[in-house]
Amino acid sequence: MQERELIKKLRSGDEQAYKRLFDxxxxxxxxxxxxxxxxxxxxxDAVQDIFCKxxxxxxxxxxxxxxxxxxxxxxxxxxxxxxxxxxxARFFSLDWxxxxxxxxxxxxxxxxxxxxxxxxxESIIQAAINGLSEKQRTALVLFRYEGLTYQEIAEVLxxxxxxxxxxxxxxxxxxxxxLLPLLKDF
Amino acid sequence: xxxNKVRKYLLIYLDxxxxxxxxxxxxxxxxKCASCRREYERLQHVYKGPxxxxxxxxxxxxxxxxxxxxxxxxxxxxQGELKTVLPILxxxxxxxxxxxxxxxxxxxxxxxxxxxxxxxxxxxxxxxxTFDIDVFDPNPPQSLGxxxxxxxxxxxxxxx
Numbered sequence: 316m317q318e319r320e321l322i323k324k325l326r327s328g329d330e331q332a333y334k335r336l337f338d339x340x341x342x343x344x345x346x347x348x349x350x351x352x353x354x355x356x357x358x359x360d361a362v363q364d365i366f367c368k369x370x371x372x373x374x375x376x377x378x379x380x381x382x383x384x385x386x387x388x389x390x391x392x393x394x395x396x397x398x399x400x401x402x403x404a405r406f407f408s409l410d411w412x413x414x415x416x417x418x419x420x421x422x423x424x425x426x427x428x429x430x431x432x433x434x435x436x437e438s439i440i441q442a443a444i445n446g447l448s449e450k451q452r453t454a455l456v457l458f459r460y461e462g463l464t465y466q467e468i469a470e471v472l473x474x475x476x477x478x479x480x481x482x483x484x485x486x487x488x489x490x491x492x493x494l495l496p497l498l499k500d501f
Numbered sequence: 502x503x504x505n506k507v508r509k510y511l512l513i514y515l516d517x518x519x520x521x522x523x524x525x526x527x528x529x530x531x532x533k534c535a536s537c538r539r540e541y542e543r544l545q546h547v548y549k550g551p552x553x554x555x556x557x558x559x560x561x562x563x564x565x566x567x568x569x570x571x572x573x574x575x576x577x578x579x580q581g582e583l584k585t586v587l588p589i590l591x592x593x594x595x596x597x598x599x600x601x602x603x604x605x606x607x608x609x610x611x612x613x614x615x616x617x618x619x620x621x622x623x624x625x626x627x628x629x630x631t632f633d634i635d636v637f638d639p640n641p642p643q644s645l646g647x648x649x650x651x652x653x654x655x656x657x658x659x660x661x
Contacts, residue, residue, distance in 0.1 A: 338564075341559040341563060341564070342557075342559050346558075350557075362559065362563060363563075363570045366567045367567070367571055367574055370571055439547060440547060484518070487513045488512070488513070490512055491544070494544060494548065495540055498543040498544065
C-alpha cells in the first residue's frame with residue numbers, strides 16, 4: 316500500500332490500516348525502546364504509548380516528511396522523555412546509591428550456546444552506550460541498532476547530515492574510550 | 502599516528518568511516534604495534550557493525566495490548582470531552598434562564614392593562630352591532646326571565 320493511501324486511511328480511523336502500520340513498525344519501535352530504556356517491560360509499555368500517540372496525532376503529520384522518519388522521531392522523543400523521567404525517579408528514590416550502570420537484563424536467544432557470549436558483549440556495549448551523552452547515544456542507537464543511513468538519521472533528528480556525521484564521529488570516539496577499559500579482562 | 506590517536510579512531514576505522522589517508526596510517530600502525538593490534542582485535546570481536554547487531558523483535562500479543570489501550574484511551578477522551586463541556590454548559594444554561602426570566606418580567610410589566618369598564622363597553626358595542634343583543638340586559642326579550650317579569654309587573658295584560 317502506498318504511504319499516502321495508508322496515511323489517508325489512518326486519518327479516517329481505518330483499523331485495518333492501523334494494524335498494518337503496527338505490523339510494519341512494531342519490531343523497529345520495540346528495538347529502539349529496548350535500546351534506550353534497557354528493559355523489555357518498559358519497552359513494551361513505551362511501544363503502546365508510542366502507537367497511541369501515532370494514532371491520535373496522525374492528523375498533525377505534515378506530508379512533506381516521510382512517515383518512517385516521523386514515527387522514528389516520535390519514538391526517539393518518547394524514549395528520551397521516559398529515560399529522563401526514569402532518571403529523575405531513580406534519583407529521588409535514591410536507587411542510584413545501590414545500583415551500578417543500567418544494562419540490558421535477560422537477553423533472549425534461541426541458541427543457548429552463543430547466548431552467553433552475545434549477552435556479555437552486548438551488555439558491555441550497552442553499558443558503554445548508556446554512558447554517552449543523549450545526542451550521541453540517539454545517533455548511535457539509530458545507526459547501530461536500526462541501521463539507518465546518515466540521511467535518515469538527519470531526517471529523524473531534524474538536523475543536517477553533517478551534524479549527524481559529527482555526532483556519530485564523536486560518539487564512536489567516546490564509545491571507544493569507554494569500551495577499551497571494559498575489554499581489558501575480555 | 503601515535504597510540505592514543507589510533508585507539509581514538511578504532512571504532513570509526515571498524516565502521517569504515519575513516520578517509521583513505523587515515524585508514525592507511527591506521528593499518529600501518531596496527532600491523533607493527535602489538536598492543537594496538539590487541540585492542541583492535543578485542544574491539545572487533547565485541548563491536549560489530551550495524552549489520553551484525555541483534556535486533557529485538559516485539560513480543561507476541563503486543564497488538565492486543567496496544568489495541569486495548571487505544572480503545573480505552575478513545576473512551577476516556579470521549580468522557581473527557583463531555584467533562585470539559587459540562588462545566589461550561591451549566592453556567593451558560595443558568596445564565597440563559599435568568600436572562601429569559603428577567604426579559605419576561607420586563608415584558609409583562611410594560612404591557613398596558615385595559616380597565617374592566619373599557620373592556621365591557623367594547624364587548625357591549627360589538628355584541629349590539631353584530632347580534633343585536635344587549636349584553637347588559639338581565640332579561641332580554643324572548644327570554645324566560647322577561648316572561649316572568651311581565652307576569653309580575655303586568656299580570657292583567659299577560660294572564661288571560
